Amino acid sequence: MAVSASAPHLTHLIKRPDYDLQDAIQSNRLRGLWRLMTGYRRHYFGAIAAQAVAVGAKTTALLLLSRFVDDILFRDDMLTIVPFVALGFLLLALTEGGGSFTSNRLAAQTSEGVTLRLRNYLYDHLQRQNFTYHDTHPTGDQVQRVTSDVRAIGAFFTEQGVWMGRIVLLFVVNVAAIATIHAPLALVSSLVVPLVVMVSLFFFRRVNKRYEEMQTQEAIVSTRLQENLTGVRVVKAFARQNHEMERFDQENYKHFLKGRRLLIMHSLFWPTTDLLTGFHQILVLYLGARLALNGEITAGQFIAFAGMVVYVIHPMRNLGRLIVQASAAMVSYDRVMEIIRSPREPLGEAETPPVPAIRGSVEFDHVSYEYEHGLPVLTDVSFEVKPGEVIALMGATGSGKTTVINLLMRFYEHSKGRILIDGVDLQDYPRDFLRRSIGVVEQEPFLFSRTIKENILYGVDRPVTDDEVYEAARAAAIHHVIESFPNGYSTMVGERGVTLSGGQKQRVAIARTLLKNPRILVLDDATSSVDSETEAAIRDAIRQLLPGRTGFIVAHRVQTVMSADKIIVFEKGRIVQTGTHDELIAQDGFYQRIFDMQSRIEEELERELNA
Ligand SMILES: Nc1ncnc2c1ncn2[C@@H]1O[C@H](COP(=O)(O)OP(=O)(O)O)[C@@H](O)[C@H]1O
Numbered sequence: 001m002a003v004s005a006s007a008p009h010l011t012h013l014i015k016r017p018d019y020d021l022q023d024a025i026q027s028n029r030l031r032g033l034w035r036l037m038t039g040y041r042r043h044y045f046g047a048i049a050a051q052a053v054a055v056g057a058k059t060t061a062l063l064l065l066s067r068f069v070d071d072i073l074f075r076d077d078m079l080t081i082v083p084f085v086a087l088g089f090l091l092l093a094l095t096e097g098g099g100s101f102t103s104n105r106l107a108a109q110t111s112e113g114v115t116l117r118l119r120n121y122l123y124d125h126l127q128r129q130n131f132t133y134h135d136t137h138p139t140g141d142q143v144q145r146v147t148s149d150v151r152a153i154g155a156f157f158t159e160q161g162v163w164m165g166r167i168v169l170l171f172v173v174n175v176a177a178i179a180t181i182h183a184p185l186a187l188v189s190s191l192v193v194p195l196v197v198m199v200s201l202f203f204f205r206r207v208n209k210r211y212e213e214m215q216t217q218e219a220i221v222s223t224r225l226q227e228n229l230t231g232v233r234v235v236k237a238f239a240r241q242n243h244e245m246e247r248f249d250q251e252n253y254k255h256f257l258k259g260r261r262l263l264i265m266h267s268l269f270w271p272t273t274d275l276l277t278g279f280h281q282i283l284v285l286y287l288g289a290r291l292a293l294n295g296e297i298t299a300g301q302f303i304a305f306a307g308m309v310v311y312v313i314h315p316m317r318n319l320g321r322l323i324v325q326a327s328a329a330m331v332s333y334d335r336v337m338e339i340i341r342s343p344r345e346p347l348g349e350a351e352t353p354p355v356p357a358i359r360g361s362v363e364f365d366h367v368s369y370e371y372e373h374g375l376p377v378l379t380d381v382s383f384e385v386k387p388g389e390v391i392a393l394m395g396a397t398g399s400g401k402t403t404v405i406n407l408l409m410r411f412y413e414h415s416k417g418r419i420l421i422d423g424v425d426l427q428d429y430p431r432d433f434l435r436r437s438i439g440v441v442e443q444e445p446f447l448f449s450r451t452i453k454e455n456i457l458y459g460v461d462r463p464v465t466d467d468e469v470y471e472a473a474r475a476a477a478i479h480h481v482i483e484s485f486p487n488g489y490s491t492m493v494g495e496r497g498v499t500l501s502g503g504q505k506q507r508v509a510i511a512r513t514l515l516k517n518p519r520i521l522v523l524d525d526a527t528s529s530v531d532s533e534t535e536a537a538i539r540d541a542i543r544q545l546l547p548g549r550t551g552f553i554v555a556h557r558v559q560t561v562m563s564a565d566k567i568i569v570f571e572k573g574r575i576v577q578t579g580t581h582d583e584l585i586a587q588d589g590f591y592q593r594i595f596d597m598q599s600r601i602e603e604e605l606e607r608e609l610n611a
């Protein structure tokens with residue numbers, strides 16, 4: 001039975017607009033947020049328009065009330081008119097409700113749409129960053145940006161759109177309506193606006209800063225949490241819970257202080273604006289009452305005015321809330337854009353590779369590399385491998401073996417010298433092609449929380465039969481282990497399923513790489529955490545699989561590397577010895593020392609077993 005290598009696609013669910021979010025990188029943050037809204041502006045303005053309908057209906061109801069009091073109340077034919085007035089109020093209430101509902105709905109569509117697209121983009125963008133990016137950006141912090149900051153931007157589009165529209169519309173419509181009653185009164189009623197705006201702007205600056213501080217601190221807390229959860233075994237093994245708790249508490253307490261400072265700003269803002277709007281309301285109502293008493297406006301007009309002035313003044317109180325939210329959205333916009341600004345690692349998926357298929361010769365020509373400036377990790381490394389040859393890399397931990405592999409995969413870009421595959425410079429190979437052609441079993445393989453079978457099938461882009469999967473697992477000496485699980489190949493790995501030992505993980509990873517059928521096979525310390533018996537089994541399997549492929553084997557056991565065509569010994573990033581097993585044991589050096597030591601240990605073991 002043929003099975004598909006990848007999970008079913010949900011592309012039909014994911015709205016993929018032809019909008020590239022790179023376009024949303026703007027130095028002006030408001031313009032940037034505006035760009036983020038691309039494709040959803042119709043919804044956004046629809047929300048505001050629906051809000052206008054709702055506000056219009058509300059104010060019309062007040063005007064109707066004023067007419068009712070002045071013209072209809074106490075008239076002889078009042079009772080015949082009342083049903084029509086009641087119907088009018090009902091229709092206006094329905095219109096208001098409908099407008100409000102539509103507005104909220106459209107606003108939600110805007111913000112959810114923007115959020116969906118932004119998150120998908122960030123996810124994709126993050127997984128397309130190079131390793132240097134991931135080395136320098138803490139995971140928890142990135143998670144924080146993709147979740148919390150995106151949420152803040154989303155909230156901005158819902159609330160901001162609806163509320164801003166509502167405040168402005170309520171203000172304009174009601175001031176205009178008051179103006180039809182009494183123009184100077186309308187002017188006095190709008191006095192509150194510049195005052196509230198001034199107070200809000202005063203707070204805006206401060207809130208903005210506080211919020212940014214708090215968000216940054218929250219990222220630190222997330223990072224710490226994430227690290228501790230990932231490293232929970234180490235924490236437990238060293239009984240460092242109390243120490244870690246203290247460290248966490250410190251950061252969390254800082255977050256508390258920053259959150260409190262932000263809240264204090266809020267709690268100062270509200271009473272200030274409340275006082276302001278409260279006094280203002282008393283003032284205009286007093287003025288209105290005077291006008292009514294003097295007979296300059298009617299009783300009905302005063303009632304309507306009293307209602308309208310509430311709609312002018314009260315929404316203004318929300319201006320502060322909006323400004324706070326806008327400032328949060330701007331801070332979050334910056335934090336999210338920091339990710340989007342960082343360029344993707346070009347994978348060159350669309351490029352045609354310089355050769356149709358790799359044959360497998362590899363040459364390092366005076367290659368040097370440093371991860372961090374001034375700290376050379378590889379110095380002047382040169383070696384050559386012919387197609388089909390097996391080459392072993394040896395050397396102490398930290399001597400640069402993994403770095404050689406990292407450069408070969410273009411995980412990191414070498415700065416000096418040349419690396420050639422089949423005589424073509426590595427830079428001319430699209431990364432995507434390169435990584436498909438080279439199979440690596442990493443030093444610390446990672447398995448996904450999926451079934452074992454899905455893990456083995458990972459990254460295989462051709463239809464594969466179950467038998468092929470079993471065969472790869474057998475070759476990696478893991479088939480019988482998987483079969484022993486109650487659910488066999490359907491057993492879940494990780495948090496939701498079985499916990500595999502380090503050696504078992506490595507063997508699943510080997511099966512996964514073997515199934516890829518790569519021309520160049522790299523085993524980076526892949527057998528370091530299995531017992532020597534299993535290692536022997538894997539060694540046999542690999543020996544069968546290696547013919548026809550170029551193999552890089554990083555290992556510490558002489559037994560594993562001795563049959564290689566060439567053994568290279570690294571010391572502090574330099575090649576210190578090169579040769580076959582026989583050549584190297586004849587030389588004074590690292591290899592001979594390791595060989596002697598391991599032979600001695602084995603002899604001793606044997607003696608003990610035979611004793
Ligand atoms: N991503 C990295 N950033 C900075 N330094 C690194 C990174 N990876 C490895 N190094 C450093 O490079 C040196 C060689 O590491 P590595 O190639 O992993 O050695 P090996 O695989 O031989 O144990 C070490 O000193 C290590 O600390």
Ligand SMILES: [Mg+2]
Pocket residue numbers: 401402403443524525
């Ligand atoms: Mg290594």
